[in-house]
Amino acid sequence: MAGIYIHIPFCRQACYYCDFYFTTQLRHRPELVKALCKELVLQKNYLEGLPIHTIYFGGGTPSVLTRQELKALFETIKACFPVVNNPEITLEANPDDLNEKKLFEMRSQGINRLSIGVQSFHGPTLKYLNRSHNEQQALNSLFEARKQGFQNINLDLIYGIPGHDHIHWRNDLEKTMAFKPSHLSAYCLTIENRTVFGNWYQKGKLIPVDDDFSVRQLEMLQEISGRYGYEQYEISNFALPKYQSQHNSNYWMQVPYLGIGPGAHSYNGKIRQFNVRNLAKYLGFLEIDRIPCQIEVLQRKDHINEYIMNSLRTKSGCNLKKLKEEYDFDLINACHPQLDKFKKLSLITYSQQLLRLTDKGKLLADTITSEFFQS
Ligand code: SF4
Numbered sequence: 327m328a329g330i331y332i333h334i335p336f337c338r339q340a341c342y343y344c345d346f347y348f349t350t351q352l353r354h355r356p357e358l359v360k361a362l363c364k365e366l367v368l369q370k371n372y373l374e375g376l377p378i379h380t381i382y383f384g385g386g387t388p389s390v391l392t393r394q395e396l397k398a399l400f401e402t403i404k405a406c407f408p409v410v411n412n413p414e415i416t417l418e419a420n421p422d423d424l425n426e427k428k429l430f431e432m433r434s435q436g437i438n439r440l441s442i443g444v445q446s447f448h449g450p451t452l453k454y455l456n457r458s459h460n461e462q463q464a465l466n467s468l469f470e471a472r473k474q475g476f477q478n479i480n481l482d483l484i485y486g487i488p489g490h491d492h493i494h495w496r497n498d499l500e501k502t503m504a505f506k507p508s509h510l511s512a513y514c515l516t517i518e519n520r521t522v523f524g525n526w527y528q529k530g531k532l533i534p535v536d537d538d539f540s541v542r543q544l545e546m547l548q549e550i551s552g553r554y555g556y557e558q559y560e561i562s563n564f565a566l567p568k569y570q571s572q573h574n575s576n577y578w579m580q581v582p583y584l585g586i587g588p589g590a591h592s593y594n595g596k597i598r599q600f601n602v603r604n605l606a607k608y609l610g611f612l613e614i615d616r617i618p619c620q621i622e623v624l625q626r627k628d629h630i631n632e633y634i635m636n637s638l639r640t641k642s643g644c645n646l647k648k649l650k651e652e653y654d655f656d657l658i659n660a661c662h663p664q665l666d667k668f669k670k671l672s673l674i675t676y677s678q679q680l681l682r683l684t685d686k687g688k689l690l691a692d693t694i695t696s697e698f699f700q701s
Contacts, residue, residue, distance in 0.1 A: 327376060327377060327379050327576070327581055328373045328376035328377065328378055328379070328581060328582045328583055328584070329378065329379065329380040329381070329382065329573050329576050329577075329581065329582075329583040329584075330378055330380070330381045330382070330403060330407065330583065330584050330585075330586065331382045331384060331573075331583055331584070331585040331586065331590055332362060332381070332382070332383050332384070332388070332399060332585075332586045332587055332590070333347070333384055333385060333386060333585065333586065333587030333588060333589055333590040333601075334358070334383060334384070334385040334386045334387065334388040334390065334391060334587065335347055335348045335349055335358075335385060335386040335587065335588050335589060335605060336348065336349060336350070336351070336352045336354075336355060336358075336385065336386050336387055336390050337349070337350055337385070337386055337387050337458075338350065338352070338387065338390070338420070338422070338458045339456060339458045340456065340522070341455055341456050341457055342454075342455055342456045342521060342522035342523050342526075343455060343484075343515060343516075343517070343518070343521055343522075343523045344521060345518040345519075345520055345521050345524075346385070346386065346589070347386075347588060347589030347603040348385065348386045348387075349605050351605070352390060354605060354609070355390065355391070355395065356395075357609055358587070358605070358609065359391070359395045359398055359399065361608065361609050361612035361613075362399060362402075362586055362587055363398055363399065363402040364612050364615070365586050365587070365612060365617060366399075366402045366403060366406050366407075366586055367402065367406055368615065368617055369584055369586065369592075369617065370406035370407065372584050372592060372594060372599075373407070373582055373583075373584055373594060374594070375408065376408075376582060377408050377409070377410050378403070378407045378408065378409045378410065378413060379410050379413055379414065379572065379576075380413055380414045380415075380416070380572050380573035380576060381403065381409070381413055381414075381415045381416070381573075382415075382416045382573045383415075383416065383417040383418060383437075384418050385418055386418075387418070387419070387420050387423065387443075388417050388418050388419070389417065389418070389419035389420055389423035389424065389428070390423060393431040393435065396431075396432070396435045396437075397435060400435060400436065412438075414438065414439055414478075414571075414572045414573060415436055415437045415438050415439060416437070416439040416440070416441055416480075416571070416573055417432060417437045417439075417440060417441070418441045418443065419440055419441065419442050419443070419467070420442075420443050420457075420458060420459060421442060421443070421444060421459040421463045421464045421466070421467035421468075422458050422459040422463050422467075424442070424466075424467035424470060424471060425470065426470055426473075426474065429470055429471055429474040429476070430474055433474055433475055433476065438476075438478060439476075439478040439479075439480070439571075440471055440476050440478070440479050440480070441479075441480040441482065441509075441511070442464075442467055442468060442471065442479060442480065442481055442482065443457075443482045444464045444467075444468070444481050444482060444483060444502075445457055445482055445483060445484045446483065446484065446487070446490065446494075446498050447461050447464055447465070447497065447498050447501040447502075448461065448490065448494045448497065448498065449461045451487060451489070451490045451494065452464075454487070454489065454490075455484070455487070456522070465501075465505075468481070468505050468507070469505075472505075477508065478508050478509070478569060479507045479508055479509070480507060480508070480509035480510065480511055480571065481502055481505070481507040481509070481510055481511070482511050482512075482513070483498060483499075483502065483510065483511070483512040483513075484512070484513055484514075484515050485498075485512060485513075485514055485515070485540065485543040485544065485547065486514040486515045486534075486535050486539065486540040486543060487515050487535070488532060488533060488534060488535055492542060492543065492546065495543050495546060495547075496546060496550075499546065499547060499550045499551070500550075503550060503551075503554050506554065506566075508565065508566050508569035509563070509564070509565045509566070509569050509570070509571060510551060510556060510563070510564040510565075511562055511563050511564075512547055512562055512564070513562050514540050514543075514544065514562075514689065515534075515535075517532065517534050537689065540689060541686065541689055544685070544688070544689060545685070547564075548685065551564045555567070557641070558641065559575075559640065559641045560574070560575075560578065560639050560640050560641065561639045561683075561688045561691055577636070578636040578637070578639065578640050579636075580593070580595070580632065580633065580636070582594045582595050585599075585601065586601075587601065587608070588601055588602060588603060588604060588605050588607075588608035589601060589602075589603040596623070596624060597621055597622060597623050597624060598621070598622045598624060599619045599620070599621050599622075600619055600620045600621075600622070601617065601618060601619045602618040602619065626653060627700040627701065629652075629653055630649065630653045630655050630700050631699045631700060633648075633649065633652075633653070634649075634657070634695055634698050634699070635695045635699075638681065638682070638683055638691060638694070638695050639683075639691060643680050643681055643682035643683075644657070644680065644681040644682070645679070645680060646658065646676075646678065646679055646680060646681055647678075647679055655700070657681065657698060658676075658678070660700070661697070661698050664697045664698060665681075668687065668694055668697075671686075672684055672686055672687075673686055673687035673690060673694055674687050674694065
């Protein structure tokens with residue numbers, strides 16, 4: 327089993343919080359699609375013939391692609407890789423790109439899962455984030471997507487936004503539940519250095535919310551989504567029964583995947599490959615049939631660290647027996663002081679078999695997991 331990720335780095339405008347790799351130079355779209363097809367051909371042996379169960383168009387904003395561009399990518403994927411019948415095919419979309427015609431085209435290309443970047447239903451908050459859509463466009467896109475037959479819809483939300491108080495957040499959650507998407511991804515806003523918000527923060531123009539504020543909003547999310555039948559199967563991901571994202575679940579289970587496009591990365595169980603985060607360089611290298619990437623050969627410690635990092639984010643937690651059997655690593659022996667410290671702070675629970683984050687611990691997942699990392 328394996329997956330393919332295609333990175334479409336174009337956005338209509340820059341959201342103030344975003345540090346993904348993107349560019350607003352949409353005019354380069356045709357060249358990019360040509361280069362992506364070429365990279366698919368050049369990388370066709372990377373997954374060593376494993377069947378492709380999931381395909382994911384991420385970004386950026388893949389919903390800017392035309393029907394012909396999507397068609398070219400699908401044809402190349404099918405020509406180069408053994409794709410199973412009825413794979414999960416996800417496309418990330420911004421609400422302002424979704425209309426009846428576009429949604430129909432996406433469905434007829436075989437896309438069966440949409441991930442819609444709503445982020446909030448509160449107009450002033452969308453403006454504050456510099457999103458390219460408004461509240462009405464968010465609502466319209468959801469209802470139009472369902473009308474066009476999409477059953478499997480993920481809705482992205484952000485919480486922990488300065489000025490977006492608990493009443494606004496509750497309102498976002500209630501509007502979400504009224505639509506009842508099959509899947510919900512909700513991320514706590516982080517202020518990253520190379521963003522407009524990072525710049526405002528350094529100048530004292532933005533004051534991030536404190537941990538208690540974010541914890542309360544996470545609790546509201548857990549409480550309300552739980553009441554509507556969603557399961558929190560990963561820190562930021564909630565699904566109705568049978569609607570967990572297969573593609574993302576495979577990342578967390580170390581299933582191999584091939585990432586195509588500028589800024590994409592790949593993993594085949596032995597190496598990780600990181601494509602250059604620069605459109606001009608990416609296009610230039612593909613022009614001469616070369617893939618501009620860095621390769622990291624994974625060592626035992628990398629496998630251990632990746633397993634700890636990914637598994638702790640999931641509902642199943644970190645299987646300590648698996649760590650011993652597969653990587654000869656005894657986490658309880660190696661990290662006893664850290665385990666004691668986090669347990670006293672009610673951030674984790676653990677036994678001989680299993681280590682898990684508590685709800686409070688989930689908000690500090692990165693800090694906690696990094697203390698278990700091996701060097
Ligand atoms: S649309 Fe998505 S990728 Fe593009 S700037 Fe906004 S958050 Fe980033």
